[in-house]
Amino acid sequence: MTMTSNKKVYTDEKILKKLMEDSNITIEDALENEMVINMGPQHPATHGVLRLLLRIDGETVVNCVPELGYLHRGYEKMAEEMSYIEFIPHTDRLDYTATMCNNVAYVLAVEKLLGIEAPKRAQYIRMMVAELSRIAAHMVAIGTYAMDVGAVTMVMWTFREREKIQNIFDRLAGARFTTSYTRIGGVASDADDETLKMVREFLDQFHPAFEEMDKLLLPNKIFINRLEGIGVLNKDDAIELGVTGPNLRASGVAYDVRRAKPYLFYDEIDFNIPVYTEGDCLARYFLRGDEVRESVKILYQILDKMPAGEVRANDPKHVLPHKTEIYTKMEELIHDFMIINYGINPPEGDVFFSAENPKGELGFYIVSNGKGKPWKLKIRSPSFCNLQAIAQLCKGAMISDVIAIIGSLDPVMGEADK
Amino acid sequence: MEQKNITSKIKEKFGESVLEITEFRGDVSLSVTPNKIVEIAEFLKNDEDLQFVMCKDVTAIDWATRKNRFTIVYHVYSFKNNFNLRIKATISEDPPVIDSVTSVWRSANWYERETYDMYGINFRNHPDLRRMYMPEGFEYHPLRKEFPVLGIPGSLPLPEKPE
Structure with missing residues (x-):
């Protein structure tokens, strides 16, 4: 330094x-x-x-x-006053750069509490949207990070790619940004062939575009010198401070929830966990780029392996029926009424489920008392935990490096403040 | 180490301080007596076979009507065993005090501050027990069950109305 x-x-x-x-x-x-x-x-x-x-x-x-606390909206309090299904749209507002990942993590936590499982196709679609969302989130992270340290062009390039992902979400979920796509026991709507084609087309053109971005930044000596050796977080401190996700892996710990505790069907997918040992701002930049490449690899495999079948579990007491069925069938109408008005009533108990999000490990700790609303819902938000390292990283740094350090940790305050 | 070995090892070491070991949906919970929490935390972290080096989360549950009103919940993780463990310590409302585990896991610092902010649990020996989210002068602890969702009018001072 x-x-x-x-x-x-x-x-x-x-x-x-x-x-x-x-x-x-x-x-x-x-x-x-x-x-x-x-x-x-x-x-x-x-x-x-x-x-x-x-x-x-x-x-x-x-x-x-x-x-912290300037964006505190009290989601944990609000969750105690609404049914499990009603909380899904609120998960969009946590890490608003990766809405789909939050949706997926939340419904998986509730499904763990209920002890049910979504059909295979639904899980593959969830995996697909989570990985697309991961690319979208890393596009924001890389773009704004480069912009923070002076390379303003980058953000235009990354947002161009992000827009294409949001177009896919628009077709799939009906919303570009606040997707609320997943449902307990499945997903809101099936991904049709046209959507899958869009994903494949996106991936085909994304790879060369991303290589171009690398060409834009990496020969830039100013960019490299600005980040190299800045904000070094060593392995032990990273673990001690509860840092997870890309920031932990850039410090040399190969910990990824997708590999450590595989959820969905990540155990059927072949992918690497990129790890850097330097732990500085540049390593954190490289790591996000490598993760994007891995996500592309995962997405190709998901598209090749996409199974056919239902996208909602057959469990009428817990899973919302499809709208067309509600209008035509009596049983479905009754179940829909009961689920919406009285909730899904999971058994008494508590579960902790965590998923690998672009920012790190997003965990939901749900305590159920057997009623339709959660007794307690705690969000273990990765941005909050990662921010705890900031005090240590900034000590001894130059004031202009503080900007680089914040950008490299990539916090999203919607999630950190809950 | 297998799950059984982990729990039996802790049970062996602390005997009566470990009140209950439960499993629900694959999550293992350990109920312990609150006065032993730091000792147990140190053992979990420093033992060669266990190595629960990362504290993922600290929070509390407000049971509202129970005699022992609050349960403090710790989630710790061992990279060596790839194992998530939940530790629970139940304390009474009067006074809501428990020892801080910040000396064992540094990451507990902010988690405990958040728990103090939301539930009013006082963590003994915490280096910097301030509110995390709510403003300094706020009097209530919002995640307690008696706090209404709509808030308490006048609890947050607003800027004065212009003339």
Whole structure:
């Protein structure tokens, strides 16, 4: 890390004398003094409403205190007052760059509590949308990260690709951004051949486009020098601080929930877990790029293996019937009425389910008392846990590196503040 | 290590402090006495065979009407055994105090601050027990069951109305 000394003392006697006469502080005081600056919450580079209190000595950060809660909407409280199904749209608003991943993680947690399983095709579709969402989230992460450190072109390129993914979501879920696509026991609607074709077309053109992005950034010496060796998080600290996801893997821990505790059908898919040992900002950048490539690989396999069949489990007490059936069949109408009005009533007990999200390990801890609403629903949000490392990373860094460090940790405040 | 070996090893070491070992949907929970929580945490983390090095989450459950009102829930993970363990310690409402495990797992720092903010649990020996989400002057603990979802009017000071 380059640390420039700031303790240069004026040598010009005249200026010094004049300054001394004007004020009652000594020039040494002025240079030695530490300053506290308030970065955020309305700061474009803090990725939302993150506030950092920085004590700086010259340009070096002496201490950093993160303040959270500016986007706190109390989802955990709201969850206690609504049925399990009603909470699905709220999961969109957690990590709003990867809405599908949140949807999938939440319904899997509820299904674990209920002890039911969605049909294979539904699970494959969930896997597909989760991986598409992962690419979309990493596109935001890479684009805004590059923009934060000065490479503004990148964000245009990455958002162009992200738009294409959102078009696929539009066709699949009826919404580009707030998808709310998954249902307990399945997904909202089947992916038709046209959608699958769109995914394949997207993947075919995405690979060369992503290579081009690499060509845009990686020969750029300014970009590399700006990130190399900055914000080093070593392996032990990363584990100690509860960091998960790409940030943990960039520090040399090959931990991925998809591999460690395979959910959906990730055990049928062949993919690598990219790991870097440097743990600096550049490693975190590379790691996200590698993850995108792995996701592309996974998506091709999903498309090849996509099984035929139902997309909702046959469990009328817990799974909403399809709309067309509600309008034509009596039984389905009754079940729909009961599920919507009285909830799905899972058995008493508590489960913790976590899924690998683009930001890290998203966990839901649900306590059920056997009624239609959760007694308690705790969200273990990866951005919140990853942000805990920020104080340590910023200590000793230059103030302009703080921007790079925030970008490399890639927090989303919607999730960190819940 | 197998799941049985893990739980029996903890049971062997702490005997009566481990009140109950339950399993639901594949999740293993360990109920322990609250005064032994730090000792147990240290053992879980430092034992050669266990190595629960990562604390994933700390939260509380408010049981509202029960005599021992709060259950503090810890989720810890062992990379070596690829095993998630849940530890529960139940404490009474008056006073809602438990020892902090920050000295064992540094990540518990923010989790415990959040739990303090939301449930008003005081973590003894916590280095920096401030509110995490709610503003400093806020008097209530919003995830307690008696706090209404709509909030309490006047509990958050709003800017004064312009003339």
